[in-house]
Amino acid sequence: MQTLSYWQALNRALEAEMAADDAVIVLGEDVGLYGGTYRVTEGLYAKYGERRVLDTPISEGSFTGLGVGAAMAGLRPVVEIMTINFALLALDALINMAAKIPFMSGGQFSMPLTVRMPGGVAHQLAAQHSQRLEHTLMNVAGLRIVVPATPQDAYWQLRQAIRADDCVIVLEHELLNFDKGPVDETAKAPPPHRATVRRAGRDLTIVSYSRMANQALVAAEQLATEGIEAEVIDLRSLNPIDWDTCAASVRKTGHLLIAEEDSRFAGAGAEISAGLTERCFHSLHAAPMRVAALDLPNPYNKRLEQTCIPQPPDIVAAARALLRDGQ
Amino acid sequence: MERELHIRFLRDMLRARRMEERIAQEYTRGNIGGFLHLYPGEEAVAIGVLAAAEPGDYIVSTYREHVHALARGMPMRSIMAELFGKRDGCSRGLGGSMHLFDAERRFLGGYAIVGETYPVAIGAAYAVMLRGLPEAVICFFGDGAVNQGTFHESLNMAALWKLPVLFVCENNHYQIGTEIHRHSAVTEVYKRASAYNIPAARIDGMNVETVNRHTRDALARVRAGQGPQLLECETYRYRGHSMADPGSYRPAVEVAAYEADDPIAAEMRDLSLHYPDADTLHALGLDSSESLGRRYVENGHLDTAGLEALEADIRAEIEDAVAFALASPEPTLDDAWGALRPGLIHETLI
Numbered sequence: 079m080q081t082l083s084y085w086q087a088l089n090r091a092l093e094a095e096m097a098a099d100d101a102v103i104v105l106g107e108d109v110g111l112y113g114g115t116y117r118v119t120e121g122l123y124a125k126y127g128e129r130r131v132l133d134t135p136i137s138e139g140s141f142t143g144l145g146v147g148a149a150m151a152g153l154r155p156v157v158e159i160m161t162i163n164f165a166l167l168a169l170d171a172l173i174n175m176a177a178k179i180p181f182m183s184g185g186q187f188s189m190p191l192t193v194r195m196p197g198g199v200a201h202q203l204a205a206q207h208s209q210r211l212e213h214t215l216m217n218v219a220g221l222r223i224v225v226p227a228t229p230q231d232a233y234w235q236l237r238q239a240i241r242a243d244d245c246v247i248v249l250e251h252e253l254l255n256f257d258k259g260p261v262d263e264t265a266k267a268p269p270p271h272r273a274t275v276r277r278a279g280r281d282l283t284i285v286s287y288s289r290m291a292n293q294a295l296v297a298a299e300q301l302a303t304e305g306i307e308a309e310v311i312d313l314r315s316l317n318p319i320d321w322d323t324c325a326a327s328v329r330k331t332g333h334l335l336i337a338e339e340d341s342r343f344a345g346a347g348a349e350i351s352a353g354l355t356e357r358c359f360h361s362l363h364a365a366p367m368r369v370a371a372l373d374l375p376n377p378y379n380k381r382l383e384q385t386c387i388p389q390p391p392d393i394v395a396a397a398r399a400l401l402r403d404g405q
Numbered sequence: 406m407e408r409e410l411h412i413r414f415l416r417d418m419l420r421a422r423r424m425e426e427r428i429a430q431e432y433t434r435g436n437i438g439g440f441l442h443l444y445p446g447e448e449a450v451a452i453g454v455l456a457a458a459e460p461g462d463y464i465v466s467t468y469r470e471h472v473h474a475l476a477r478g479m480p481m482r483s484i485m486a487e488l489f490g491k492r493d494g495c496s497r498g499l500g501g502s503m504h505l506f507d508a509e510r511r512f513l514g515g516y517a518i519v520g521e522t523y524p525v526a527i528g529a530a531y532a533v534m535l536r537g538l539p540e541a542v543i544c545f546f547g548d549g550a551v552n553q554g555t556f557h558e559s560l561n562m563a564a565l566w567k568l569p570v571l572f573v574c575e576n577n578h579y580q581i582g583t584e585i586h587r588h589s590a591v592t593e594v595y596k597r598a599s600a601y602n603i604p605a606a607r608i609d610g611m612n613v614e615t616v617n618r619h620t621r622d623a624l625a626r627v628r629a630g631q632g633p634q635l636l637e638c639e640t641y642r643y644r645g646h647s648m649a650d651p652g653s654y655r656p657a658v659e660v661a662a663y664e665a666d667d668p669i670a671a672e673m674r675d676l677s678l679h680y681p682d683a684d685t686l687h688a689l690g691l692d693s694s695e696s697l698g699r700r701y702v703e704n705g706h707l708d709t710a711g712l713e714a715l716e717a718d719i720r721a722e723i724e725d726a727v728a729f730a731l732a733s734p735e736p737t738l739d740d741a742w743g744a745l746r747p748g749l750i751h752e753t754l755i
Contacts, residue, residue, distance in 0.1 A: 103535070129535055135565070137558035140524040144562065147528020150513055151463060153535065155528075174518050175525065183506030183514060184497025184736075185744035220745055222754075243748020271754040320755045 082261040084254045087229035088118045088194075090263065091236035092156065096126055099154060102240055105132035105141060106158030106194075115160050116196060116255050142168035142193065146175045149191040154240055162197025162249070163209050176245040177220030188243040189220075192236070196250040198289060198339055199376055199387050208376035208383075210340040215247055216316050216349065222246045223316040224270055225288040229259040231314055234267035242270070249316070251289040271315035273323040279307035282333035282397055285324055285350055287313040290339045290388065297337075297393035308335075308397060316346055321353055328358040333400050334366040337393050342370035364403040369396045414456070414613045415672040418448040420719050421472040422669065424481060427723050428471065428488060432648050436731070437488045440517075441502050442469040446643040449668030450575050451476045453616025454543060454636075457624055461540040463511045463533070465526040468503035469575075469642075470515035473545060479507050485726040491733035498736040499744055520553025522546050523572070527559050530568035530633075541627045542570040549580025551594055560633070564601040567632035571623050572598075574637040575610065581646040582654045595637040603633050610638025611666045641666075 082090065096102045104119055104126075110133040113120040123131040134141040138159060145155040159165045165172070172193065180189050199208045215223055222244050226232040232250070239246035268274070276291060277298050286294040291312035298308040309327050313319060328334050334354055336347040347368040355366060369388045377383055425443045432441050444451065447469075455476035458464065466473040474484050479495060487494025488502050496506050503517040513529060516522055526544030533540045550556060551574070563570050574595070580588045591597060598605035604626070609615045616638055623634040641663035645652030652660075 103531075132531075132566075135558065135561055137554075137562065140527070140555045140558035140562060143521065143524020143555065143559075144528035144531060147465070147513065147525035147530075148532045149528070150525065151529040151532035153532045170518060170521065171524060175516075175521060179506075179514065180747050181741070181744045182496055182500040182504040183508070183744070184495070184499050184740070185747035186496070186506050186508040187513075188748035190748070242752060244746050269753045269755050273755075315755075318754055322755070 079260045079262050081258050082229050082233075083256050083258045084229045084232050084250075085116050085118050085256070087233040087261050088236055088250070089120055090261070091233045091240075092119065092122060093125075094263070095237055095240040096122065096130065101152060102154045102156065103130045103132060103148070104156045104158065105134055105145065107134055107136055107160050109133060109158050114158065116252070118194070119158065138164050138167040139171060142171035143175060145191050145193070146171055146179065146189070149189050150179065150187050154190045154192070156192045156194060156240060159193060159195040161207060161252070162195040162211055163207050165195050165211060169214075172215070172221065172245070172247070173218050177218045180244070181220055189245040190243045191245045192239040192248060193245065194236070194248045194250060196252045196255070198251040198253060199383065200252040202378055202380055202383060204378040205375035210371075212249060212316050212340055212346045213344055216346060220245065221317060222271065223249060225249045225314060225316055227254065227288050227291040227312050227314070229257065229261050233261050233263065235270050235314065238267060238270035246270075249288065254289050257292075271318050271320060273311050273313045273315070273320035275309060275323070275327065276312045277308065277310040279309035279331065281307045281331055282335055282400060283309045283311060283324070283327040283331045284335045284337055284393065284397070285311045285313060285354070286337040287316060287346070288339065290337045293388070293390050294337045294393055297390040297397065300390065300394050301397055306397060306401065319350065319353065321357060324350070324354055325357045328354055329361040332361055332363040334358070334362065335369065335393070335397055335400050336366065337369045337388055339371055339387050341373045342368055343373045345370055364400055367396050367400045369393050411614075411672060414452055414617070415669065416715055416719075417452045417456070417476060418613065418669050418672065419715070420722070421448045421452065421475055423719050423723055424475060424484075425471060427727065428485075429648065431488070431727065437502065438490070439501050439503070440468070441648040442646065443644050443648070444469055444472040444642070446663065446667070447575055447577060447610070447640045448472060449613035449616050449671070450573070450610045450638045450640050453613040454573055454620045456617050457620035458543055459540070461511070461538070463513055463526070463529040463540065463542040465513045465522045465529065465542065466515045466545045467522060467547060467550075468515055468517045469547070470505055470545070471502070474505045474507065474512055474515070477507070477510050477512050479505070479510060479512060481722055481726040482729040483507075485730040486733045489730035489733065490735070491730055492736040492740060493729065493733035497740055497744060499741060519550045520546070520555040522550075523555045523559030526570050526572075527563050527568050530563065530570040531566070533569050534566070539628050540569065541624050544570055544572050546572065546574055547580070548574060548576040548578060548585050548594055549583075549588060551597060552589060560598065560601045560603060563633040564603050567630065569627045569630075570633045571620070571627055572603075572633065572635040573620075574635065575640055576637050577640050577642045579642070579646070579655070581650065593637070595635060598635040603635050604631075605635035605637065607637040607639065610640035611663070611668045612671050613668055
C-alpha cells in the first residue's frame with residue numbers, strides 16, 4: 079500500500095472528488111496558483127482551472143458565505159480557511175448560515191458544504207495562531223465535525239465530507255500535515271463519524287482525537303512497559319460522537335481517561351466525560367479524568383507552550399493516577 | 406406604459422399592503438410571535454423589482470421579506486402559515502417571519518443578521534456563472550447594511566469575478582432608529598459601488614414603474630455578462646422598524662411627506678387620476694389605500710364594480726390565508742429533527 083503524508087492524502091481526496099463531480103469547487107486564500115498554504119490544493123489549479131479552484135480575497139466572512147450560497151444553488155464547495163484562527167471571522171457564515179439554513183427552511187435546502195480548517199497548537203505561533211475551536215463548533219446544532227488523525231482518515235473523511243449533504247467541518251491539525259502513513263484509496267471507508275479502536279487494552283480507556291490520539295498511542299506504549307494495557311479510542315468525529323464504541327470500551331475497562339489538546343474548561347472533554355458517565359456510570363471504578371490544555375491563551379515561549387498542552391508523559395501520569403484511584 | 410401593467414402593479418401593491426396590515430393585526434391578536442418587520446411604504450421596490458425577475462433567477466432577502474416572498478409568487482397561505490408557526494408554512498413553521506424560504510421559487514431566504522444577504526447572493530451567482538446559465542441573482546439589503554464588512558467583501562468579489570448579481574438597496578433612510586446621516590459618511594449608497602467599478606444608479610423607490618424599468622435594464626446587463634449591477638431605491642417605511650418599534654424618532658412632517666409620495670398613490674396618478682394633495686392624504690392616515698380606492702371610484706376612473714372586485718379578491722385571499730394558517734397543524738419534533746439534516750437519509754454516520 080502507498081504511503082502518503084497527511085496533506086497528500088487530503089490532496090488526493092480533493093482530486094478524487096473534483097474528478098468525480100463537476101459541482102465540486104475549491105475556494106480560499108492561495109488555494110489556486112500558489113497551491114495552498116499547506117500544499118493541500120497543489121496541482122488542482124493546473125488541472126481544473128481558476129473557475130473551480132478559486133483564489134479569494136482575504137474576506138473569510140464573505141467567501142465562506144459564498145460557499146453557503148453556492149451550496150444552496152447546487153454546487154458542492156470546499157472552502158479552505160487557511161487556518162482555524164481566521165474561522166472566527168467566518169463564524170456568522172458557519173453558525174448563523176450554514177448550520178441553520180437547512181433547519182430554518184424547514185428542510186428545503188440541504189447544505190453540501192465542506193469547510194476545511196487546519197488548527198491546533200503548532201510551533202510557537204503564539205496565542206492568535208494556536209487556536210482550537212472544537213468547543214465553539216461542537217455546540218452548534220447543524221454542523222458535523224470530523225477530526226482525522228491519520229492520512230488514511232484524512233483521505234476518507236474529506237471525501238465523505240464532500241459527498242455529504244450537510245455542512246461538514248474538517249478540523250485538520252497543522253502538525254499532522256507531514257505525518258506519513260498508509261493510504262488505501264480503494265478500501266471501503268467506515269462511516270465518517272464512527273470511532274476507531276486504535277489500540278486494544280483491558281485496564282483503561284483513553285478517548286482522544288486528532289493529533290492527541292496519536293500522542294495517546296505513544297503514552298499507551300509507555301504504559302505497556304509498566305504492565306498497564308490502555309485501550310486507545312480515536313473518536314475521528316466530534317459531532318456526532320460515536321458513543322457506542324466508547325461506551326463498550328469503558329464498560330470493559332471501568333476507567334476513562336480523556337486526552338484533548340483544547341483547554342479543559344467547557345471543552346470537548348467535558349462533553350465526552352459527561353456523555354460516557356451518563357452511559358457507563360455503574361461500570362466506572364473511578365471518576366473519569368481529563369488531560370487537557372491549561373485554560374490559557376497559548377503562549378509564544380516554547381517551553382511554556384509545551385507546558386500548556388498535554389504531552390505523552392502527562393497522559394501516562396494521569397493513567398497511573400486514575401488506576402490508583404480506582405483500586 | 407400599458408394600462409394593464411399599471412393595474413397589475415396597483416393590484417400587487419394593494420395586495421402586499423393589505424397582507425401586511427392583516428399580519429400586524431394577527432400579531433396584535435397573538436397569532437404571530439417574535440420579531441415582525443413590516444413593509445408598508447416600500448411596496449414599489451419589491452413589486453417593481455420582482456416583476457422584472459425570471460423564474461430561473463435566485464432571490465436573497467432580508468428580515469423584512471414577506472412582500473418579497475409574495476411578489477416572488479409564494480402563496481399567501483404558505484407565508485401566513487409560516488408566520489403563524491405552522492407546519493404548512495413555507496419553512497414548516499421552523500423559520501418564522503424572518504426566515505421565509507422557497508426552494509421551488511429559488512427564494513433563498515430571509516436573513517436576520519444584517520449583511521448576510523451579500524455572500525449568499527454571490528455564492529448563488531457563482532454557481533450560475535460556473536454553469537453558464539442566463540440566470541441572475543437579486544440581492545436585497547437595506548441602507549443600514551452597507552456598513553457591514555460583507556458589503557465591501559462581497560461587492561469586491563462580485564466585481565472581480567463578474568458575477569451575475571443585481572444588488573438592490575432598499576434605502577428607507579433608517580438603520581432601525583438611526584437616520585442615515587448619522588450612520589453613514591456617504592449617504593448616497595449607489596456611490597459606494599463605484600469603489601468596485603459596479604454600475605449603479607439611485608432611483609425613485611416610491612414609483613413602481615421607475616423601479617421596474619431600471620430593474621429590467623440592470624438585469625439585461627447582468628444576463629449579458631456585464632457583471633454585477635447596483636440599484637439604490639429611495640423609499641420609506643411608514644411603520645417602525647418592527648412591531649416592537651413605534652418609530653417615534655421620526656419627525657411627523659417627514660412621515661407625512663413620504664406618505665404624500667405613496668407608491669400606490671403614484672400608480673393612481675399614472676392612471677390619470679386626480680389624487681389628493683399632501684394635506685388631504687395626511688388626514689387620511691396610514692391606512693390610506695382604502696380611502697384612495699374610494700376616491701378612485703368617485704373620480705370615475707374605475708367603476709365601482711371593478712374596484713370592488715379587486716378589493717374583494719384581495720380580502721378573500723387574505724381571509725383564506727389566515728383561515729389556512731389557523732387550521733394548519735403545529736410542526737412536530739420529528740419535523741424539526743428532519744429539517745436539521747435534510748440530506749441525512751442517504752448516509753450512515755456512525
